[in-house]
Every structure is written in structure tokens, then in C-alpha cells.
Amino acid sequence: MNSSPAARIPQHLPALDGVRGLAIVLVLCHNFQVLEGPSDLVGRVFELAFDLGWIGVQLFFVLSGFLITRILLQTQDAPNYYSAFFGRRLLRIFPLYYATLAIAFIVLPALGAMPARWEVDRPQQAWLWLYLSNWSGPYGGATHAFPHFWSLAVEEQFYLLWPLLVHRRSAAQVLRWCGAIAVAILGVRIGMLAAGLGPDPVYSFTVTRLDALAIGGAAAAWLQLPGAPARAIALRQRLIVGALVLAAIGFVATRGYPRTSVLGQTLGYSVLAVVFALGVVAAAAGDAVAARGWVGWLRAAPLRMLGRYSYAMYIFHKPLHDLAGKPALQALGLYEHAGVAVAVGYIVAGTLVTLALAMVSYHLFEKHFLGLKRWFVAEPPPVTARSGTPAPLR
Numbered sequence: 001m002n003s004s005p006a007a008r009i010p011q012h013l014p015a016l017d018g019v020r021g022l023a024i025v026l027v028l029c030h031n032f033q034v035l036e037g038p039s040d041l042v043g044r045v046f047e048l049a050f051d052l053g054w055i056g057v058q059l060f061f062v063l064s065g066f067l068i069t070r071i072l073l074q075t076q077d078a079p080n081y082y083s084a085f086f087g088r089r090l091l092r093i094f095p096l097y098y099a100t101l102a103i104a105f106i107v108l109p110a111l112g113a114m115p116a117r118w119e120v121d122r123p124q125q126a127w128l129w130l131y132l133s134n135w136s137g138p139y140g141g142a143t144h145a146f147p148h149f150w151s152l153a154v155e156e157q158f159y160l161l162w163p164l165l166v167h168r169r170s171a172a173q174v175l176r177w178c179g180a181i182a183v184a185i186l187g188v189r190i191g192m193l194a195a196g197l198g199p200d201p202v203y204s205f206t207v208t209r210l211d212a213l214a215i216g217g218a219a220a221a222w223l224q225l226p227g228a229p230a231r232a233i234a235l236r237q238r239l240i241v242g243a244l245v246l247a248a249i250g251f252v253a254t255r256g257y258p259r260t261s262v263l264g265q266t267l268g269y270s271v272l273a274v275v276f277a278l279g280v281v282a283a284a285a286g287d288a289v290a291a292r293g294w295v296g297w298l299r300a301a302p303l304r305m306l307g308r309y310s311y312a313m314y315i316f317h318k319p320l321h322d323l324a325g326k327p328a329l330q331a332l333g334l335y336e337h338a339g340v341a342v343a344v345g346y347i348v349a350g351t352l353v354t355l356a357l358a359m360v361s362y363h364l365f366e367k368h369f370l371g372l373k374r375w376f377v378a379e380p381p382p383v384t385a386r387s388g389t390p391a392p393l394r
Helices: 014-031 041-075 081-111 133-139 147-166 171-194 199-204 206-223 228-234 236-254 262-288 293-298 301-308 310-331 340-376
Strands: none
Touching: 014 041, 014 262, 014 293, 014 301, 014 310, 014 340, 041 081, 041 147, 041 171, 041 206, 041 262, 041 340, 081 147, 081 310, 081 340, 133 147, 133 199, 147 171, 147 199, 147 206, 147 310, 171 199, 171 206, 171 262, 199 206, 199 262, 206 228, 206 262, 228 236, 228 262, 236 262, 262 293, 301 310, 301 340, 310 340
């Protein structure tokens, strides 16, 4: 990498916290959506915009692929490469996830307070405990209590696989692997749809969504190549323009990025992953020079705050909607005939309540586990016999 400070990508990237915040906002707009076939033009535009929020999960995948690959490449020579990575991941993910399942399937049944819609999942709860609900969901297994946990299962399976692929490989090798995986996964989706397997498995199977994670990984690997940070910084505006142009072309070609159409699940998924990867690289490059404009907007405190609490917000939002929000709207007679004002107001209120719950969860529960990450810091690489200095992390 160029030794000039301006040609380095900083270790901490505040703009990516904002990207994570943007992703959770998109997901909440999608899952809190209560408009159903409005007859007026304004209502149809809002309905389309809210439905399009499903792409927030694709953005999460790309961002995870980028951040995880970056961490692994930078620590791959550490003697505790695997224990440091898995220890820190487990402390971030497992406590809240398993606490949620324990409350749902152990505590509430013991108290006789199990929600009726969750009872169906009790015989199938093993899929959730094992992070395999993305495989059972398309066939009706474990889809009532936490249907959104499928994406967490995809990411957890990625965490198990990816350190093995990255370890001891150069950034250039990882970049080639990521490209091959992205092409192969697109082929898998095309093959599954051609075989008539239907849109649901294509939407949630790991073997059909891994390309978004790999494309995010490719972006991270490219930034580790000599001279790439300087090029990314110099071209950051062109990267974002290219992403916007590609997004527009994909939108027209797929007719709005529908989540489960043939074009949406083949061309659409791939185009969105590339668009988001370009945006992530541009945001990282903008952070390197403290750029303003749209990168400064990503660094705005409210968006970064949403990013900080996004994991708990993702965990909580769907049960909140199913068990409290939707019944409240129905009791008020607003659910079946919600207009744009009600729909927007509900999304705003649902987001604020979800954020409040996530903040309580983070400060009273999660951060106690996150503090244990200090025991899983990647160690410096061994001292080389020739120079007597630590070998550099790649």
C-alpha cells in the first residue's frame, strides 16, 4: 500500500456504521409495511418503496462480507487466527440470539404465556437453535415465531466457512475465489429456478445467497492490494456514480427488483450485490479523506446510532410487529384500510420502539458479553528469524 496517509483506508470506518443503519431502516420499512393494494398513485408508489426494503438484507450481506473478509485478511498470520475470530463473533451474536430463543421456547411455555402463533414452531424449534432455519423455512419449518432469522442463519454458516477459505491466502487469491463463487452462485440460482424448485428456496438457501457475501469479500480483498486504496480514494466519486447507474439499469431490467421473480432472483440479486459493494468501497474511501457530501451523511450521528443497535433491532422488530403492532392496528380498525399517513406513521413509531428496546438490550445485556472480546484479540504474528521483527499482517 502507498505509505502516504491519504492513500490508506483507516481501520475504523464510521461511514460503514451509517451503511449498517441504512440497511436496518430498509428492512424495517419492508417488514413494517401495512399498505395493501392502495388504489391511488401516491399509495402505490409508497407501497413499492416499502416493499423494496427487502434489499436491506442484501446490503447487510455485502457489508458483512466486506467487514469479515477485511478482518480475516488483516489477522490471517496471527497464531490465534481462528480462536480470535470465532470468539469475538460468538460473543457478538450468540448471547442475544439464544436468549431470545430461550425466552420464546423455554420461559414463556413454562409460564403458560406462549403466543398462539408461536406454538406451531415448538416441534420444529431445533432448526432455529442450530441456525438452520434458512433451509427449513421454504418448506414451512420454523416460520411463525422468527421467520426473519433465516438471514442470521445464512450469515452464521458464512462465518463457519469463510475463515477456512481466507486463511493463508493472499488478497489476490481471495479476490479470485470471491469472483468464482459469485459466478457459481448465480449459476446455482439459475439452475434451481430452471428445475422448478420455486422462489422460496432460492431466496433463503445459503448456496443461493452466498454471492452477496462473496462480492462484499471481493471488495475488501481488492482494497488490500498494493495501490488499491489510492485508486479507490481517487475514484470514489466515479464509484458511486457507477453504482447509481448500474442500480438504475438493474431496476429497469428487472422491473423494480422484485424479491421473488425470475429476473429479480437471478440478474437482480447479482446487480444489487455489485451496486452495494461499489457503494461500500466508495464510503470507505471517503472515510479515508474525511469526505463530506453523501459520505458525511452516512457518518451522521442518527444513522450511525441505528447501525450500532441494528443487530438487536433486527432480532426484535418482527416479533414486535406480529405480537403488538399489527394487533394494535387491527383493534383500531386501521390495519385493513391503512393509508399512506398511517403506514408512514406506523413505520416511524415501530422504528422508535424497536430502537428503544435495542438500546435497553445493548446496555443491560449485550455489552457485558462484548466486553469479553478483549480476551480474543488477534495476537501479533511470530517473530521472523531473519529480521527479529514480527512478520507483517497481510
